[in-house]
Amino acid sequence: MISSEKLTVxxxxxxxxxxxxxxxxxxxxxxxxxxxxxxxxxxxxTDGIAxxxxxxxxxxxxxxxxxxxxxxxxxxxxxxxxxFVSLRVDFLMLxxxxxxxxxxxxxxxxxxxxxxxxxxxxxxGRGWGQAAQHSGALYSMFANVPGLEVVLPSSPAEGAGxxxxxxxxxxxxxxxxxxxxxxxxxxxQSVVEPIPFGHARIAREGTDVTFFAISSMVxxxxxxxxxLTPSGMSAEVVDLRTARPLDEETIRSSAARTExxxxxxxxxxxxxxxxxxxxxxxxxxxxxxxxxxxxxKDEHTPSSAFLEDxxxxxxxxxxxxxxxxxx
Amino acid sequence: xxxDAATALDCLERMVVIRAVEEAICAEYSNxxxxxxxxxxxxxxxxxxxxxxxxRPEDVAVSTxxxxxxYLAKGGDVQAMIDxxxxxxxxxxxxxxxxxxxxxxxxxxxxxxAVLPGSTPVSVGLGLGCKLDGRGAVSxxxxxxxxxxxxxxxxxxxLAALLRLPVLFVSExxxxxxxxxxxxxxxxxxxxxxxxxxGLRAESADGVDVFAVRQVAANLLEHVRSTSEPAVLTLTAxxxxxxxxxxxxxxxxxPSALLDNNxxxxxxxxxxxxxxxxxxxxxxxxxxxxTVLEGVPAxxxxxxxxxxxxxxxxxxxxxxxxxxxxxxxxx
Numbered sequence: 001m002i003s004s005e006k007l008t009v010x011x012x013x014x015x016x017x018x019x020x021x022x023x024x025x026x027x028x029x030x031x032x033x034x035x036x037x038x039x040x041x042x043x044x045x046t047d048g049i050a051x052x053x054x055x056x057x058x059x060x061x062x063x064x065x066x067x068x069x070x071x072x073x074x075x076x077x078x079x080x081x082x083x084f085v086s087l088r089v090d091f092l093m094l095x096x097x098x099x100x101x102x103x104x105x106x107x108x109x110x111x112x113x114x115x116x117x118x119x120x121x122x123x124x125g126r127g128w129g130q131a132a133q134h135s136g137a138l139y140s141m142f143a144n145v146p147g148l149e150v151v152l153p154s155s156p157a158e159g160a161g162x163x164x165x166x167x168x169x170x171x172x173x174x175x176x177x178x179x180x181x182x183x184x185x186x187x188x189q190s191v192v193e194p195i196p197f198g199h200a201r202i203a204r205e206g207t208d209v210t211f212f213a214i215s216s217m218v219x220x221x222x223x224x225x226x227x228l229t230p231s232g233m234s235a236e237v238v239d240l241r242t243a244r245p246l247d248e249e250t251i252r253s254s255a256a257r258t259e260x261x262x263x264x265x266x267x268x269x270x271x272x273x274x275x276x277x278x279x280x281x282x283x284x285x286x287x288x289x290x291x292x293x294x295x296x297k298d299e300h301t302p303s304s305a306f307l308e309d310x311x312x313x314x315x316x317x318x319x320x321x322x323x324x325x326x327x
Numbered sequence: 328x329x330x331d332a333a334t335a336l337d338c339l340e341r342m343v344v345i346r347a348v349e350e351a352i353c354a355e356y357s358n359x360x361x362x363x364x365x366x367x368x369x370x371x372x373x374x375x376x377x378x379x380x381x382x383r384p385e386d387v388a389v390s391t392x393x394x395x396x397x398y399l400a401k402g403g404d405v406q407a408m409i410d411x412x413x414x415x416x417x418x419x420x421x422x423x424x425x426x427x428x429x430x431x432x433x434x435x436x437x438x439x440x441a442v443l444p445g446s447t448p449v450s451v452g453l454g455l456g457c458k459l460d461g462r463g464a465v466s467x468x469x470x471x472x473x474x475x476x477x478x479x480x481x482x483x484x485x486l487a488a489l490l491r492l493p494v495l496f497v498s499e500x501x502x503x504x505x506x507x508x509x510x511x512x513x514x515x516x517x518x519x520x521x522x523x524x525x526g527l528r529a530e531s532a533d534g535v536d537v538f539a540v541r542q543v544a545a546n547l548l549e550h551v552r553s554t555s556e557p558a559v560l561t562l563t564a565x566x567x568x569x570x571x572x573x574x575x576x577x578x579x580x581x582p583s584a585l586l587d588n589n590x591x592x593x594x595x596x597x598x599x600x601x602x603x604x605x606x607x608x609x610x611x612x613x614x615x616x617x618t619v620l621e622g623v624p625a626x627x628x629x630x631x632x633x634x635x636x637x638x639x640x641x642x643x644x645x646x647x648x649x650x651x652x653x654x655x656x657x658x
Binding site: 071078106108 | 421422430483
């Protein structure tokens with residue numbers, strides 16, 4: 001039964017709500033992560049889970065990322081639906097052997113007789129001076145790999161719906177959560193409905209230019225679109241939601257309609273979202289103006305507030321750039 | 328011998344099946360219908376058979392690139408494995424896995440990893456699954472001594488001990504990682520000693536003697552099952568074949584030589600060791616030993632002919648041209 005009741009929540013509360021809903025519904029789902037039951041852990045996005053479901057279904061673990069992913073793979077092979085929560089995407093670099101060589105490949109190596117229904121939540125510590133090793137986006141490394149699903153939610157409602165799909169997916173899902181979306185608050189359905197992967201969302205309709213965005217760059221792109229309104233430029237903002245599978249159809253159709261495209265990425269530009277969106281468009285459409293890529297600096301994140309500020313794009317600057325580029 | 332006649336013959340037969348399959352691989356490989364790297368278990372059969380002959384069907388196991396013996400000893404279908412080597416869709420991994428990634432859901436052999444120490448962390452997860460299921464099954468994770476060079480091998484032992492998971496880590500020490508000796512890779516070469524530092528039970532046995540392996544494995548499996556605590560079993564044996572490739576270093580099974588102990592037999596060959604023990608303790612089993620030594624290779628040869636015919640038939644449609652034989656099997 002779909003309830004029409006709504007809740008107004010921040011991102012962390014939306015994630016907790018989706019987790020609780022699914023854990024209530026499916027006893028095979030459990031969570032684990034380093035310090036997962038600490039007060040305020042994971043920016044409050046695991047709050048109350050252990051209290052409600054017991055520590056057997058939400059447990060603390062040692063700093064052994066590679067082995068922790070193996071723990072998830074093995075229990076998934078036994079029919080469970082584990083969720084490994086990693087404080088930072090950067091920490092998953094220690095687990096690349098298990099994620100890529102094992103979680104992503106085990107189904108293929110068994111002739112698709114086995115599945116690894118594992119969800120890996122990992123946070124990006126954007127902002128707050130977290131420097132190079134705590135703020136990496138790094139999602140495109142995973143998006144390169146067949147067998148993985150890579151999800152980049154942009155808001156509380158998106159996070160809840162996409163997480164539900166991740167928990168129900170038979171594949172390994174890398175669910176990457178930018179600290180930039182944790183501050184957002186919006187209405188969500190009290191009974192969360194899953195948002196299917198590979199279906200982009202038109203976050204704002206427009207006619208002159210399409211902004212393809214993911215994760216925290218969706219609200220960013222919406223802000224840029226508003227800044228451009230006075231100049232008469234109508235920007236469409238597309239939330240791609242998942243880097244793998246990628247909604248190539250929506251990319252092609254929106255790009256064909258506006259014939260102007262900017263890509264708003266949370267990661268570095270080389271071999272990132274711009275390259276991928278560009279590939280999809282170049283395979284089909286012709287553009288009036290060259291593709292424009294909006295992204296962080298191609299460098300490792302500095303800690304200083306001033307340097308960090310310069311590291312990320314700014315709406316006003318980008319709006320000027322867009323005007324100059326597409327006018 | 329510490330077992331009855333039926334058990335002794337069963338262990339021998341299981342080892343001879345593994346040996347016969349691998350000898351057939353060596354014989355067939357140059358015909359170029361079997362492709363890909365093969366990591367043989369010749370010399371190491373007693374470790375797989377000893378442990379898995381005292382496990383239960385519901386116990387789950389994972390292995391490494393050297394997985395033939397574990398798959399077969401766990402009860403994986405022989406024809407399905409041979410079909411897999413030929414890349415047929417009737418193969419146990421439907422042709423996707425090949426020699427290094429055998430799989431059998433029916434036998435609870437849940438896969439094999441060819442990156443060290445890949446299946447060891449996975450075996451910890453299987454142990455968690457067993458514990459959550461609460462049906463008394465345990466996880467058995469096979470690895471070689473090479474895997475114990477890696478950090479997450481020890482992370483796995485720690486995590487299983489910490490979470491009290493029913494996992495038997497079986498470390499098969501053949502003394503070599505490809506060709507680099509254990510002593511050239513590890514400051515402390517006693518894997519069980521390191522495992523004991525995590526506060527769990529760890530034992531060692533001669534991995535050439537299938538009956539010795541059975542005894543210690545049965546004790547450890549009972550311990551793991553009854554306490555839901557992991558244990559480590561280190562077994563030592565000789566790899567009587569190349570690291571990779573269809574290259575055996577010992578003669579093929581010769582029933583007369585084995586029965587009369589008058590041929591070129593290697594005391595570190597677990598089949599020689601098993602036959603000697605049976606004939607010494609129960610000489611009246613001689614005719615039945617002969618039946619195993621002669622009958623199993625003939626049966627396996629027929630299964631290879633079956634797969635070979637299916638491959639040829641399939642290839643008559645696909646028209647694949649076999650690549651020239653590789654100069655080396657190690658690339």
